[in-house]
Amino acid sequence: MTSLETVLVPAESYCVREIGEETIFLSNSGDQIHVLDEVGTFVWKEIDGRRPLGEILDRICAEYDVSRETAERDLLRFVEELTEMGLVTQLANRS
Amino acid sequence: MVGADASEFRLRVGEAVIGLDCPSPAYAASLADYFGGATAATPHIRLRLEIVPHDDSPVVPDSLFTAKRLLPVKAHDRADGDPAGPRRFAIGDDLVTGWYDPDARAGELRVKCVLTNNQLTRVFEQLLYQAFASATEAAASDSFLVHASGVIHCGSGYLFVGAPEAGKSTVARLSGEAGAMVLNDEICLVRFPGAQAGLTPVLEGTPFNGLFREKTPGAAPLRAVLLLAQAPHHRLVPVGRALATATVAAQVVPPVGLDRLIDGRARARLLECADRLCAAVPARRLEFLPDAGFWREIDREFETERDNESAPGSGDSCSRRKP
Numbered sequence: 001m002t003s004l005e006t007v008l009v010p011a012e013s014y015c016v017r018e019i020g021e022e023t024i025f026l027s028n029s030g031d032q033i034h035v036l037d038e039v040g041t042f043v044w045k046e047i048d049g050r051r052p053l054g055e056i057l058d059r060i061c062a063e064y065d066v067s068r069e070t071a072e073r074d075l076l077r078f079v080e081e082l083t084e085m086g087l088v089t090q091l092a093n094r095s
Numbered sequence: 096m097v098g099a100d101a102s103e104f105r106l107r108v109g110e111a112v113i114g115l116d117c118p119s120p121a122y123a124a125s126l127a128d129y130f131g132g133a134t135a136a137t138p139h140i141r142l143r144l145e146i147v148p149h150d151d152s153p154v155v156p157d158s159l160f161t162a163k164r165l166l167p168v169k170a171h172d173r174a175d176g177d178p179a180g181p182r183r184f185a186i187g188d189d190l191v192t193g194w195y196d197p198d199a200r201a202g203e204l205r206v207k208c209v210l211t212n213n214q215l216t217r218v219f220e221q222l223l224y225q226a227f228a229s230a231t232e233a234a235a236s237d238s239f240l241v242h243a244s245g246v247i248h249c250g251s252g253y254l255f256v257g258a259p260e261a262g263k264s265t266v267a268r269l270s271g272e273a274g275a276m277v278l279n280d281e282i283c284l285v286r287f288p289g290a291q292a293g294l295t296p297v298l299e300g301t302p303f304n305g306l307f308r309e310k311t312p313g314a315a316p317l318r319a320v321l322l323l324a325q326a327p328h329h330r331l332v333p334v335g336r337a338l339a340t341a342t343v344a345a346q347v348v349p350p351v352g353l354d355r356l357i358d359g360r361a362r363a364r365l366l367e368c369a370d371r372l373c374a375a376v377p378a379r380r381l382e383f384l385p386d387a388g389f390w391r392e393i394d395r396e397f398e399t400e401r402d403n404e405s406a407p408g409s410g411d412s413c414s415r416r417k418p
Contacts (some may be wrong), residue, residue: 014363019370022337026344026362030161033341 002079004054004072008047009089014066014087039064042074043078049090053079106223107134108301109284111230113223114138129216130302131312139233142195142226142353143203146211153188153207159221160349160357162187178342182354189196190221195353200233202353215312220303224282230353238286238299239368240348244307245283245298248278252298252315253393254283256346257323265385266323269309273387277315282348285372296375306311317376318397326382329389331396337352339378344369 014025014034021038036044042063046056053075060071082088101120104127106113112134117123122144127133156162166183181196190210195202210219224240231238244255244263248270255266267280278300286297298312322334322342334342347368351361378394383389 015359015366017340017366017370019337019340019365019373022335024337024341024344024366024370026366028359028362030349030357030362033345035337035341037337 002053002083002090004052004057004075006053006079007050008053008079008082008088009049009091010047011087011089012043025085027086032085034087040078043075044082044087049091105134105138106222106302107136108156108227108230108240108303109299110236111137111227111234111238112136112337113226113230114141116143118143118144122146129304131310131315132181132302139230140195140200140226142201142203144195145203145205146206146208149207149209151188153190153209155190155210155218156187156357157213157218159186159191159218160225160351161274162190163356164195165354165356175216184353186222193353197229197232197352197354202229204353212260213234216304220282223303225351225353228350229354231350232352236286237288238284239321239350240282240284240301241343242281242348243283243363244270244280244344245278245300246270247298247313247315248393251314251318251397252278253318254285254298254320255323256320256343258345260403261323262325262385263323264306266383266389267305267310267384269387270390271307271309273390273392275308276311276313277309279303279305279310280307285368286314287371287375294375296372318374319376319393320373321381321393322378324382325385327384328382329392330382331392332380332382334378335380336373339373340366340369343372343378 013028017024021041023036023041023044025034043056046059057072057075060075061068083090101237101277104115104117104123104325106115108293115126117126127142163184163186166185168182181194183194185192191204191206192203193204204222209278218400227240241256244267246253246267255263257263264280267277282301282303284299286299288294288297295316297314298317300312320417322339322340344366347365349357350368351357355361381389
């Protein structure tokens with residue numbers, strides 16, 4: 001289950017290109033294309049295979065005018081979407 | 096017109112010319128007939144084409160790109176990391192085998208005859224898309240192919256992009272009925288002229304065949320990219336650049352030569368093609384009904400003036416666009 005201790009690893013099965021403040025992902029199979037908006041791109045750039053979601057949440061709250069509760073809810077939901085799209089994998093929660 | 100050798104068929108796609116050394120003059124002539132003619136221009140690459148009879152019933156893959164595998168070579172690496180000399184490849188269950196040497200700009204294609212029957216011609220064309228990529232590299236042409244309808248209207252090119260069944264052929268047919276010049280309803284070419292940034296890309300037709308057979312060779316500065324969406328109305332809707340790029344990218348023909356596979360470099364190049372296109376010209380989602388009225392929306396959006404009110408069959412009349 002995703003939590004703030006979860007660490008995300010970017011998938012290597014996509015080709016990535018930034019377009020302005022958004023990001024496009026083209027799957028290696030060529031049959032999937034995803035677009036992340038500005039906020040999604042901000043989160044994506046924070047994913048490095050080492051940083052837990054809690055730290056990413058801290059950075060979101062520092063960058064955007066949003067309550068921590070709202071940001072946490074939206075972040076966890078977004079991470080589930082990224083996982084379903086195959087853009088990230090979740091490492092075992094850091095204890 | 097065929098080349099000096101009657102068995103040679105020369106196919107021009109944009110700035111690139113592919114020379115096919117065919118099994119016979121009759122086969123070369125049949126290709127010229129299918130592709131609407133041949134060119135006398137000197138080929139940038141030359142391929143020997145052999146049609147192979149066979150007893151088996153090979154499975155024909157949907158994609159001659161993803162079903163391709165490069166065969167092992169024993170060669171030192173070139174400076175760019177690719178093995179030197181000819182690269183051997185095979186597609187599917189040896190449906191196609193061959194080799195291509197980018198330094199010699201020559202190669203050979205051995206194609207099982209099942210792939211040359213009429214129903215599979217569109218699959219066979221995928222082999223020529225790869226030959227185009229090789230020829231484009233040899234010609235140093237900055238261009239790529241895209242699954243789209245291309246239409247020239249009042250001197251400007253319009254690229255209609257959509258997935259299969261989105262309406263590319265319908266748009267082509269309606270545009271032709273309204274008097275516009277239809278370049279192609281299946282595969283178009285986009286070319287970036289010169290090395291300067293900011294130059295308007297050029298939309299060109301290609302000899303590849305879709306459902307609309309009354310295509311006309313031609314080229315024009317590209318005015319807009321229109322992303323097709325069938326709807327109960329005609330409307331142009333602004334589209335963000337990233338979404339437009341992603342939509343176009345899904346329809347770009349992989350820029351993969353005969354000696355290459357779809358790898359990370361090819362995918363990055365594919366995204367780059369789409370990105371450059373959508374950075375250079377405006378993109379809109381075209382919500383349209385199956386009638387030519389969508390041209391009024393396009394005219395209104397892109398400030399094209401018309402001498403007369405255009406209606407289906409009345410001709411593509413228009414005055415010069417406002418500066």
